[in-house]
Amino acid sequence: MAIAVPSLPFALTAGGDASWELDAARGRLSTVATAHSDIFIDPGAGAQLNAESLLNAATLLGVPPDRDFTLVARVSVDFAATFDAGVLLLWIDQRNWAKLCFEYSPDGVPLVVSVVARGVADDANAFEVHQDHVWLRVSRIDEAFAFHASLDGATWVFVRFFTLAVPAADAAVGFEAQSPTGEGCRVVFDDIRYEAARLGDLRDGS
Numbered sequence: 069m070a071i072a073v074p075s076l077p078f079a080l081t082a083g084g085d086a087s088w089e090l091d092a093a094r095g096r097l098s099t100v101a102t103a104h105s106d107i108f109i110d111p112g113a114g115a116q117l118n119a120e121s122l123l124n125a126a127t128l129l130g131v132p133p134d135r136d137f138t139l140v141a142r143v144s145v146d147f148a149a150t151f152d153a154g155v156l157l158l159w160i161d162q163r164n165w166a167k168l169c170f171e172y173s174p175d176g177v178p179l180v181v182s183v184v185a186r187g188v189a190d191d192a193n194a195f196e197v198h199q200d201h202v203w204l205r206v207s208r209i210d211e212a213f214a215f216h217a218s219l220d221g222a223t224w225v226f227v228r229f230f231t232l233a234v235p236a237a238d239a240a241v242g243f244e245a246q247s248p249t250g251e252g253c254r255v256v257f258d259d260i261r262y263e264a265a266r267l268g269d270l271r272d273g274s
Contacts, residue, residue, distance in 0.1 A: 109123070
């Protein structure tokens with residue numbers, strides 16, 4: 069299934085079992101994550117996939133036409149179970165990807181979380197979010213990527229700056245919904261913005 073979001077200069081293709089809905093007038097994407105779905109490769113398992121590793125989450129991805137870009141979306145999640153999340157996803161293949169998540173913690177607190185996989189995944193919490201939505205942003209800068217998050221869509225908190233193990237030009241970007249321990253959750257992405265521009269200072273809030 070291909071979806072054309074009016075604010076994006078590239079088409080998105082769905083993966084996984086979930087279906088996506090586009091409200092073009094509002095520029096809003098939504099889906100319901102399938103039960104026990106995730107994109108994660110447990111670092112404790114080394115190069116092997118184990119019961120804690122899943123690569124079956126609903127995705128909606130496309131390849132940006134620009135070398136440097138920023139992609140922003142406001143993310144809302146009907147949290148029900150631990151690790152339910154709405155995600156901005158960079159994807160090359162099953163072993164090389166990165167995601168910036170609005171995720172439900174084991175303590176029942178929404179968090180901004182980032183995960184980068186270069187063969188296996190890491191896992192890093194950024195900060196708590198005491199509201200029902202957050203803005204997430206992924207930027208490409210030459211061969212590197214930056215993750216930021218915002219509580220108001222205007223002032224940005226730096227999350228991480230990284231590269232993947234393969235050329236950045238091979239990466240697709242888009243959206244993901246997951247419910248690793250639960251029976252599914254509704255995820256909404258709106259205020260979707262794309263800019264073909266190079267991000268300046270990573271840490272000045274812009």
